[in-house]
Structures are given as C-alpha cells and as structure tokens.
Amino acid sequence: MTATADAPTPVTTTTSSHRPAWVTDRRLASWNRWVACPVSGGAKTLTAIAPYDEMPTAPVPACTPDDVVAAAEAARRAQADWAALTHGARAEVILRFHDLLVERQDEIMDLIQWEMGKARFHAWQEVLQVANLARHYAVHGAKYLADRKVRAAIPVATKAREVRKPKGVVGIISPWNYPLYLGVGDAIPALLAGNAVVGKADPQTPLTLLWTRALLAEAGLPEHVWQVVTGPGAAIGEAVVDNVDYISFTGSTATGRLVAQHAARRLIGASLELGGKNPLVVRADADLQQAARGTVMAAFANTGQMCIHIERVIVHTDVYDAFKEALLAATSGQKLGQAFDFSYDIGSLASRAQLEKVSAHVDDAVAKGATVLAGGKARPDLGPLCYAPTVLEGVTDEMDLCLGETFGPVIALYRASDDEDALRVANQGRAGLSASVFSKDLDAADAFARRIRAGSVNINDGAALAAGSIEAGMGGVAESGSGRRHGGEGIRKYTDSQTVAASRIGPVGPLPGQTLEKFVAMGNGQLKLLRRLKVR
The missing domain is CATH 3.40.605.10 (Aldehyde Dehydrogenase; Chain A, domain 1)
Structure with missing residues (x-):
C-alpha cells in the first residue's frame, strides 16, 4: 500500500x-x-x-x-x-x-x-x-x-x-x-x-x-x-x-x-x-422498490468500503423473488467508474489488497456453490481497482464471505421463512455494528429492531440515517467494538468525571460530644423517614 x-x-x-x-x-x-x-x-x-x-x-x-x-x-x-x-x-x-x-x-x-x-x-x-x-x-x-x-x-x-x-x-x-x-x-x-x-x-x-x-x-x-x-x-x-x-x-x-x-x-x-457484517432485513410487508433502492445505497456506497455498509440481505420468502428482481434492476442502474465529478455512483476500491480480498471472497463463494446474480468480477476496463457491484445467492456457512467482512461492493441474499428466521440469520456471528429493517409497519419494525444485536438499526433506510443522527451515539456491540462517537457520549468520553462536594457545616459525622450510638440512631431514623417519603 x-x-x-x-x-x-x-x-x-x-x-x-x-x-x-x-x-x-x-x-x-x-x-x-x-x-x-x-x-x-x-x-x-x-x-x-x-x-x-x-x-x-x-x-x-x-x-x-x-x-x-x-x-x-x-x-x-x-x-x-x-x-x-x-x-x-x-x-x-x-x-x-x-x-x-x-x-x-x-x-x-x-x-x-x-x-x-x-x-x-x-x-x-x-x-x-x-x-x-x-x-x-x-x-x-x-x-x-x-x-x-x-x-x-x-x-x-x-x-x-x-x-x-x-x-x-x-x-x-x-x-x-x-x-x-x-x-x-x-x-x-x-x-x-x-x-x-x-x-x-x-x-x-x-x-x-x-x-x-x-x-x-x-x-x-x-x-x-x-x-x-x-x-x-x-x-x-x-x-x-x-x-x-x-x-x-x-x-x-x-x-x-x-x-x-x-x-x-x-x-x-x-x-x-x-468491523461489521451488517444485515438488512426485508419483511413481508416492505415497499420492495424502496427496500431495493436502500439496499443498493447502503451496500455499494464508498464502493462497499464502509464499516456500516450492508453485506447480508435477508428477505421474507413471500417477497423474495419480487425483491430480487427489484434489487437486480437497481444494481444494474449503478454507474461504476472514475472521475473527479459526480458522473459515477460507485468508484474504485482503495488498493490492490482490497481488490484481492474482495475477489478472493467472491471466488471462494462461487467455488463452493454460490450463484452470481450480478457482477462478480473486476472491471479493469474501467479502472485498475474497479470491481463490479455484486449480488450473490446461495451463500452458506463454510464460505469465507458468509460471516467474514468483505469490505467491498458485494452482498449476499438469504431467504427467511418468517421474522424469527430472519432474526436468527441477522444475529448470526459475533459482529454487531449496524443493521436495517424495511417494513411498512413502523411499530413492528421497531420491535424487531430492538431484538437485533447491533449498535444502530435503521428502519426503511440502509445505513445513513442512524449515522447522520449525530445527537445519538454511534458504535458497535460484541466484536464490533465499544464506546460511541456522536451525541453526548461522543464528547464526554474525552473527559473525566470529577465529583465536587461541599459542606456548610464542616465535616460530616458525629457532633462534638455526641456518642456514636446516638449518631447511628439518628441515621437509622433518617433512613426510615426517607423510605416513607420515597426519597431516593
């Protein structure tokens, strides 16, 4: 490099x-x-x-x-x-x-x-x-x-x-x-x-x-x-x-x-x-065009070289085929290339090492039985480190791409029989950085989101919504890290908390001449009074 x-x-x-x-x-x-x-x-x-x-x-x-x-x-x-x-x-x-x-x-x-x-x-x-x-x-x-x-x-x-x-x-x-x-x-x-x-x-x-x-x-x-x-x-x-x-x-x-x-x-x-291996869940009631657009934006942004980008897409079986069609259409509409202007949607990978890693993950998956639905190859005709936006299905646990972070423009599609099955797949592995849920039922999506192991969950957005909500903390759980950037924690973590306590009556303790027994009795009386008053 x-x-x-x-x-x-x-x-x-x-x-x-x-x-x-x-x-x-x-x-x-x-x-x-x-x-x-x-x-x-x-x-x-x-x-x-x-x-x-x-x-x-x-x-x-x-x-x-x-x-x-x-x-x-x-x-x-x-x-x-x-x-x-x-x-x-x-x-x-x-x-x-x-x-x-x-x-x-x-x-x-x-x-x-x-x-x-x-x-x-x-x-x-x-x-x-x-x-x-x-x-x-x-x-x-x-x-x-x-x-x-x-x-x-x-x-x-x-x-x-x-x-x-x-x-x-x-x-x-x-x-x-x-x-x-x-x-x-x-x-x-x-x-x-x-x-x-x-x-x-x-x-x-x-x-x-x-x-x-x-x-x-x-x-x-x-x-x-x-x-x-x-x-x-x-x-x-x-x-x-x-x-x-x-x-x-x-x-x-x-x-x-x-x-x-x-x-x-x-x-x-x-x-x-x-690192992350971030899931996006498409529920049966999702707006499929919206979900496909959100998936493409979150998966291929920054050429997939983004810690919160989507790598796994888990789709309810009732809408799987229709969503796949919408996703492939949205993927084919992405313009890949190199220019110092806004003419391309997806740019280059950052290094030869990144290109080799992405290629190795995809090649390993294909060799072990995965199917390439879109992309799946480098595009040296567009730039030495360009890689086509890629969609795979049939990814299984023994493939490096399954739970290993690819960090490139590659997503794997999974079919889920119901919400519980989708949740099981979403929580597979030890990463827990970001996730997404697409659903027209915001209450149901919120309840589902709370069960996903992730530091941030986006509803009806792929990745940017939570990251852009800068008053809220952003970070991972499990093997995706600890601590938060953004919000109050994002600045308070750079400080130490100091307690400053002051007395108007001098040192706290028995008064001069007061026995310890009497002081303890007064303290016990205070405890009972505060309990009745529901103080603290």
Whole structure:
C-alpha cells in the first residue's frame, strides 16, 4: 500500500496522472510541514498509491516512535493553555473551520478521491458529516459538558456536583476509508472538550488529514494542540497508545483487540469502532422498490468500503423473488467508474489488497456453490481497482464471505421463512455494528429492531440515517467494538468525571460530644423517614 524510502524524496517525483492540477509542489510542502517529526526530521518518507491509476501520489515524511513521543510531549505542553480557554473561544475556532471547509470543499473532495478512489458524492458525504459535527459540538458542546448538580449527602447542609475535566492528550488512530470524517470528526469533540490531540494518519490517505490540519491552523487552532503523525500502524501505533491519556481507534476487530489490550495495560480508556457484517432485513410487508433502492445505497456506497455498509440481505420468502428482481434492476442502474465529478455512483476500491480480498471472497463463494446474480468480477476496463457491484445467492456457512467482512461492493441474499428466521440469520456471528429493517409497519419494525444485536438499526433506510443522527451515539456491540462517537457520549468520553462536594457545616459525622450510638440512631431514623417519603 505504501513505499518507504531511506532518504527524503522531492515531491516533484509524483507520477500519478490523476493528481489534481491545483495540488502544486508548494501546496504539498505546506501540508507536509504539519507532520510532527521533530526527532527524525522526516529523514524517511512514505508514498501512497493512487487507486485510479496505481501510480504514486506524493511523499510525506514518515514518523518514528521517537517522533510520536516528542509530538505527544508538545501536545501536552500546549493542552493547558487550550483547556484554559472558554468553550466559546474554542468553538469560535471550530466554527471558522466549518466555514472554510464548506467554502473549499472541492479541494478536499479532490484529495479524498485521489488518495482513496471513492466516487465524488461519497467524498462529499464526508464533508457534510464533518461540517455537521463541527457545528453541532461547537453549539451544543458546552451543554454536554456542563456541571451536573446531584443530591448531596445531607440536604441543605451540603451540596454536590459532577464536573467534566479534559483527559489531557487524546490519541486518534483513523483508517483510510473515511479519512476526513473519521480522522477529523473524532478530533473535533476531543478538541472542544479541552484536550490536545495526536492523530495518526493512515498511510493510504495522509494528505487528506494534513490538508485539514492546515485548514484548522488557518481557522486559529494553535500549532501544537493537534499533532499529526504519519506511518504504518505497525511502526508507530503502539507509540501513540503509549503516550496519550485516551485512545480512539477505528479499524479491524483484530487490530482493535491489540489496541484494547495495550490501553488496558496502561489503564487508559479506549473507544473502538471495529468491523461489521451488517444485515438488512426485508419483511413481508416492505415497499420492495424502496427496500431495493436502500439496499443498493447502503451496500455499494464508498464502493462497499464502509464499516456500516450492508453485506447480508435477508428477505421474507413471500417477497423474495419480487425483491430480487427489484434489487437486480437497481444494481444494474449503478454507474461504476472514475472521475473527479459526480458522473459515477460507485468508484474504485482503495488498493490492490482490497481488490484481492474482495475477489478472493467472491471466488471462494462461487467455488463452493454460490450463484452470481450480478457482477462478480473486476472491471479493469474501467479502472485498475474497479470491481463490479455484486449480488450473490446461495451463500452458506463454510464460505469465507458468509460471516467474514468483505469490505467491498458485494452482498449476499438469504431467504427467511418468517421474522424469527430472519432474526436468527441477522444475529448470526459475533459482529454487531449496524443493521436495517424495511417494513411498512413502523411499530413492528421497531420491535424487531430492538431484538437485533447491533449498535444502530435503521428502519426503511440502509445505513445513513442512524449515522447522520449525530445527537445519538454511534458504535458497535460484541466484536464490533465499544464506546460511541456522536451525541453526548461522543464528547464526554474525552473527559473525566470529577465529583465536587461541599459542606456548610464542616465535616460530616458525629457532633462534638455526641456518642456514636446516638449518631447511628439518628441515621437509622433518617433512613426510615426517607423510605416513607420515597426519597431516593
């Protein structure tokens, strides 16, 4: 996925024919200055491969573990002054960033497409989500973090409240599939809560994060409050976890386990959004055209490289054939290709490794008896890493594609005899990230949704509805992770709760000269009175 050189490589060596014309050597140099490599000085570089032509993009400095240590120390020194600002002052920076992001969105969409290969509409969705999160937490963050009065030990004579204090330095390890949304969307609430951030850019998409860091500097974010480090997780991921006070990780379940174990050894908190094998259930009473459209949108968005995308479609037997016909029609209407405009619905896969994994899953399923209803093959005529949107049926448990996360534009159809059978299939395996139910009976769908093992369930939508409801938490259960982004938990997780209790009468306990027996008797009397009054 990346190439590493022993010495700095001039940015003029980039050879990708899809490099946007506005991405000049001067712009690249201005972004690279935001890589925190104070120890190594950027002596080594890494260069990603552009999915549209499999040619190098542009080199960026590669950090060492010592660079990460120094970056975290600089962030810690800067954090105190940043935390001393009012929430309103921090919010002004984030709102200026919001405005700049919306104004210059064409630039960041170009970078996302160049580095990651997705269709432009899906790149725009990242802009939409980050802008919404920036505005939401800037406006409502103070409310989420406000002091909370609680009932004190002795009414009237004492008082107590819970206050929120920033963790200090938050580490964010974000993946390549949503480099803006996941790399920046998690940093915004951490910053607004008064923390400094050390963010590790994925080697496939570092320019996206560096462009955004430069934009935040223009909006007024102090230089060392958000440190960006670059490099493979195997090289610097452990150093990030070792030098922060809280870690937010998005990625595979296997790596998430390692992050959790390492965080646990340090006794720091961790938020983990991990893999999914997300089901979509079509009940017998569903609007089939609506369900087919929602399935296609949720399964093939971001070329299927989305943790919440749909991979399993479970259809009531009474409507299976009619739904299959509608689904195949909707799938055939998807335009696959590569362009820096809105002319295609589905873009490229991000890397040769992704293409090989998707192909291997489909080939294994076909070899073991699955039937290809649509797609099922790469499309090198459209782009070196393009893969046709694929629908399979007859997928069985022994196939790798059954419960293994494919992370590509591939869905498997399953027939269910009734709701209970559909629920059994939906809850198969150990993942539990996102799910969907299509039904005209919203009450029945709601009752069904509550029985699905998933952190989020969408009714009459494939995946975007819950993710876009940013006042509600988003995350997984079981092997799909722990913790939540978005909503109150999405910012409070970056803080510690501190209880502050005060007494107007001095220490709580027996009064001078009062025997312990008398004090205990008074306490027992209070217990009985409060019980009769149904207090607490």
